[in-house]
Amino acid sequence: MTASPSQAPVADQPAEPQPGRRRTPRGSRSTRAKQDARTGLALITPTFVIVLVMVVLPILWTISLAFQSVRLLNLRTVSLFGDYSFDNFSNVLTSDGFIGALVTTLVYSVGGTACAIALGLVAALALRKPFKGRGLVRAVLLLPYVAPVVAAAFVWSTLLNPQYGLVNNWGENLLGWDDPIAFLSSRSDTLSVLGLDLGVPTALLTVIAFEAWRSFPFAFLFLTARIEAIPGTYEEAAVLDGATASQRFRHIILPQLAPTIAVLSVLRFIWTFNNFDDIYLLTGGGAGTEVVSVRVFRYLTARGDIGAAAAQALVLAAILAVVVTLYLKFFGRREEQA
Amino acid sequence: MSAGGWSRSHVEDRLFAVLRPVLILALLLVSLFPFYYMVLLSFRPLEGVLQNPGSLWVSPADMDLSTYSDVLKSVDDGGQDFLNFIKNSMLVALGTMVLALLVAVPGAYAVSRLEFFGRNQISALFLAVYFFPSILLAVPLFVFYTRIGLRGSLVGLLIVYVAQVAAVSIYMLRNYFDTIPASLEEAAAIDGCNRLQAMWHISLPLALPAIVSNALFVFMIAWNEFLFALLFLVERRENWTVSLGLSQLAGSIEVPTTVLMAGSVILTLPIIVLFFIGEKWLTGGLTAGAEKG
Numbered sequence: 001m002t003a004s005p006s007q008a009p010v011a012d013q014p015a016e017p018q019p020g021r022r023r024t025p026r027g028s029r030s031t032r033a034k035q036d037a038r039t040g041l042a043l044i045t046p047t048f049v050i051v052l053v054m055v056v057l058p059i060l061w062t063i064s065l066a067f068q069s070v071r072l073l074n075l076r077t078v079s080l081f082g083d084y085s086f087d088n089f090s091n092v093l094t095s096d097g098f099i100g101a102l103v104t105t106l107v108y109s110v111g112g113t114a115c116a117i118a119l120g121l122v123a124a125l126a127l128r129k130p131f132k133g134r135g136l137v138r139a140v141l142l143l144p145y146v147a148p149v150v151a152a153a154f155v156w157s158t159l160l161n162p163q164y165g166l167v168n169n170w171g172e173n174l175l176g177w178d179d180p181i182a183f184l185s186s187r188s189d190t191l192s193v194l195g196l197d198l199g200v201p202t203a204l205l206t207v208i209a210f211e212a213w214r215s216f217p218f219a220f221l222f223l224t225a226r227i228e229a230i231p232g233t234y235e236e237a238a239v240l241d242g243a244t245a246s247q248r249f250r251h252i253i254l255p256q257l258a259p260t261i262a263v264l265s266v267l268r269f270i271w272t273f274n275n276f277d278d279i280y281l282l283t284g285g286g287a288g289t290e291v292v293s294v295r296v297f298r299y300l301t302a303r304g305d306i307g308a309a310a311a312q313a314l315v316l317a318a319i320l321a322v323v324v325t326l327y328l329k330f331f332g333r334r335e336e337q338a
Numbered sequence: 339m340s341a342g343g344w345s346r347s348h349v350e351d352r353l354f355a356v357l358r359p360v361l362i363l364a365l366l367l368v369s370l371f372p373f374y375y376m377v378l379l380s381f382r383p384l385e386g387v388l389q390n391p392g393s394l395w396v397s398p399a400d401m402d403l404s405t406y407s408d409v410l411k412s413v414d415d416g417g418q419d420f421l422n423f424i425k426n427s428m429l430v431a432l433g434t435m436v437l438a439l440l441v442a443v444p445g446a447y448a449v450s451r452l453e454f455f456g457r458n459q460i461s462a463l464f465l466a467v468y469f470f471p472s473i474l475l476a477v478p479l480f481v482f483y484t485r486i487g488l489r490g491s492l493v494g495l496l497i498v499y500v501a502q503v504a505a506v507s508i509y510m511l512r513n514y515f516d517t518i519p520a521s522l523e524e525a526a527a528i529d530g531c532n533r534l535q536a537m538w539h540i541s542l543p544l545a546l547p548a549i550v551s552n553a554l555f556v557f558m559i560a561w562n563e564f565l566f567a568l569l570f571l572v573e574r575r576e577n578w579t580v581s582l583g584l585s586q587l588a589g590s591i592e593v594p595t596t597v598l599m600a601g602s603v604i605l606t607l608p609i610i611v612l613f614f615i616g617e618k619w620l621t622g623g624l625t626a627g628a629e630k631g
Contacts, residue, residue, distance in 0.1 A: 033453065039533045040452030043444040044460060047504045050441065054501030055467050058478035065478065075485060126361040137362065139617055141369050146613045148562040150581040151602040154588050155372045158379065158595055166375065169392035213368065244347040245354050274471035277564045281585060293473040301569070306481055313474045320471065 065310040072304030088311035112211030120219025145217035153281035203287035380599040405600035431560040446511030464505035490574040514548035554616040
């Protein structure tokens with residue numbers, strides 16, 4: 001802090017150093033470049049080594065483990081040059097529930113991402129016009145995103161508890177529910193809408209709602225920043241042309257937000273697809289909410305089947321890579337057309 | 339009223355004028371209510387909650403603060419040992435913060451300012467780390483730590499955290515270093531400063547707001563983290579973090595929900611406080627970072 005004011009005036013005197021630079025021979029320029037290159041490598045090395053040892057090598061090792069028969073019990077006898085086979089993959093892909101878990105993961109990710117972005121968009125639009133205390137309201141809306149997931153999940157499961165939860169209590173007393181709803185432990189319930197009985201995956205919808213609640217602030221933050229960068233003249237012109245508020249949203253704001261929404265979709269999808277914490281904490285993967293990451297955890301710890309856990313994690317990562325690549329290709333092409 | 343007053347535009351404007359405050363209130367309610375309920379339940383006596391779960395208020399006479407001492411006390415004193423969990427969480431979060439900044443600040447400076455072999459590849463790698471599924475990393479690290487006997491230790495957990503946040507920190511800090519004009523350092527170089535001196539005396543002080551907000555960000559990530567704490571520490575109760583402790587005790591029927599709500603408040607409060615402090619630093623830092631002649 002103290003150094004900057006004393007050094008700053010130097011920047012205001014470009015005239016003096018100019019002759020000095022001219023006097024230096026060409027060779028010393030490249031010496032400086034070489035020195036910079038050496039300093040740069042030295043400065044980046046600690047992070048690089050940590051990331052290499054704790055992230056890159058472990059990922060490569062996962063690939064190796066996925067092709068070996070490794071259990072927690074025979075861990076000490078495993079070497080890098082063990083027996084490699086595709087057994088884990090064939091066992092995992094044909095095992096009970098893996099395809100189901102993949103479908104659940106997809107539904108959860110798409111549902112959670114869509115709801116979070118929709119809610120974030122509503123929030124960004126509602127808070128667009130300045131008013132007193134808007135800064136505070138914005139900060140408060142970010143709380144679900146910054147709060148520890150364990151505390152948030154615990155409060156939600158208490159709120160939704162069938163015996164002493166507030167939601168069921170209010171539902172029975174104020175809304176006339178016949179029975180409490182087991183939001184987190186019921187695989188499916190029938191919901192009667194206009195005389196139609198619909199099967200509803202209760203627990204899955206609840207964890208999607210939790211995901212939407214926790215990550216809408218992220219979308220809200222991104223979209224707010226983008227909305228504020230839209231030049232006001234666009235809308236002023238539209239008002240003069242007689243465009244209504246919904247028309248201005250449809251034809252001016254939404255097209256301006258489309259690229260941001262696309263980026264948000266990718267980011268949120270990736271994170272929700274890999275999400276472990278939320279579902280593990282809310283349902284433990286029960287009642288039709290077992291996503292692949294929870295399954296990997298179960299194979300790793302409860303079963304001690306490291307090979308199968310590694311294989312499933314790899315399949316998860318591979319599918320994610322494919323989905324994201326396809327999306328980017330599709331979206332990139334649409335952008336070109338527009 | 340004229341006929342034009344009831345045009346579509348007018349109707350829409352009126353509708354949105356009513357809708358906007360309703361939406362804002364609804365969003366505030368949805369965002370805040372779980373936290374209000376958390377604090378409320380931590381003060382309510384357990385019997386009251388079981389008898390009347392729908393109540394939204396606790397009278398000062400019924401207020402029960404013993405939940406907090408119950409959750410903080412050590413197991414020997416009949417408590418849940420949260421004071422010890424706080425110590426563990428603090429140790430891991432502060433340690434992660436300090437170590438991550440120690441490696442990330444110079445690293446970010448290098449990626450932003452210095453031309454070196456493999457620079458672009460390295461920063462692409464660091465960005466990719468941000469998107470790696472942590473469950474994919476969980477498998478080999480679990481195996482590795484089991485094998486070298488580091489599972490169960492706080493230091494082992496801390497190293498994993500540093501590896502994951504350092505790459506992200508570099509990415510965030512680099513963007514900030516990019517906004518600091520290189521001309522300031524060139525002037526210092528002509529005055530006889532070498533690279534490291536120029537970094538130390540010119541760029542680091544200017545980047546201080548970004549470094550502070552990054553430090554808060556790292557602290558919050560490490561404090562909130564759950565998966566790796568669960569994987570590594572679950573068998574060693576004395577090393578549990580607050581997050582892990584709360585999640586493990588939440589499953590047991592012996593610990594009253596109100597006591598665990600007090601634990602939730604203890605887990606959440608530091609993060610909310612830091613968040614409001616960090617907000618100021620962040621906005622202040624962004625405006626202060628502008629070039630001034």
